[in-house]
Amino acid sequence: MTIGIVGRKCGMTRLFTDDGLSIPVTVVEASPNHVTSLLTEEDKGYNAIQISWGTKKSNTLRKTEAGNYTKANIDAGEGLLEYRVTPEELGQHSIGGMIKVDIFETGQKVDVTGTSKGKGFAGAIKRHNFSHQRNTHGNSISHRAPGSIGQCQTPGRVFKGKKMAGHLGNVKRTTQNLEIVQIDSERNLLLIKGAIPASKGGSVIIRPSIKFLGDPKKQFTKSQPKAEPKAEPKAEAKAEAKADTKADTNESKESK
Numbered sequence: 001m002t003i004g005i006v007g008r009k010c011g012m013t014r015l016f017t018d019d020g021l022s023i024p025v026t027v028v029e030a031s032p033n034h035v036t037s038l039l040t041e042e043d044k045g046y047n048a049i050q051i052s053w054g055t056k057k058s059n060t061l062r063k064t065e066a067g068n069y070t071k072a073n074i075d076a077g078e079g080l081l082e083y084r085v086t087p088e089e090l091g092q093h094s095i096g097g098m099i100k101v102d103i104f105e106t107g108q109k110v111d112v113t114g115t116s117k118g119k120g121f122a123g124a125i126k127r128h129n130f131s132h133q134r135n136t137h138g139n140s141i142s143h144r145a146p147g148s149i150g151q152c153q154t155p156g157r158v159f160k161g162k163k164m165a166g167h168l169g170n171v172k173r174t175t176q177n178l179e180i181v182q183i184d185s186e187r188n189l190l191l192i193k194g195a196i197p198a199s200k201g202g203s204v205i206i207r208p209s210i211k212f213l214g215d216p217k218k219q220f221t222k223s224q225p226k227a228e229p230k231a232e233p234k235a236e237a238k239a240e241a242k243a244d245t246k247a248d249t250n251e252s253k254e255s256k
Helices: 063-072 124-128 235-255
Strands: 004-017 022-029 033-039 048-053 080-085 110-114 118-122 167-168 172-184 190-195 203-208
Touching: 004 048, 022 172, 033 063, 048 063, 048 235, 124 235
Parallel strands: none
Antiparallel strands: 004 022, 004 203, 022 190, 033 048, 048 080, 110 172, 110 203, 118 167, 172 190
């Protein structure tokens, strides 16, 4: 399975195991996504499923967007998204169908994509984890300065991608191999272990982990069986072993 679901981050909480272990989880509300179009290799050059999520006022849509929802006979959504799929998987879906949270299983590993929190303007120390300069020994106004950004001449310019102060956060990020701890199909909720890159109320894309697509069985966490403790020898066996060792020592002494 290569398709996922688009949801909304509700916040974080924690769950307790039977052993009393606290597990931090992120709650994602993933209302049913609707299939708006099926793209085939004959028409578009590739196989894909186009889906929509959420709701949106129809009077705010462009005509091209409104046409997609009209053809699928569904209400307007927040946006459209495509998943590249195989021909076999393409045949399992139909226009107007729904994708729910039950496509996942408890314990499955997923990749979550979202927009990280915006932190505003930040210096090089906070933005890129730079070390600060000396507090004394002649340094008076350059404690948090980034340092040199290039040569005076040759090439006489600052290279592209130079780590400097600037806007921190508000970028697209993906966190891989997160475990689904619990699924609530009635309320369309997914409880994912750990934190995900999104602000509260932000949209996230949840899909099966790409590192396990070749072997889906490995994406489920399995508890390793504990090794059975070795049985201690009985007292009678210990006494017999001691008697044998004494007899061997006596025979060796007599032979000498």
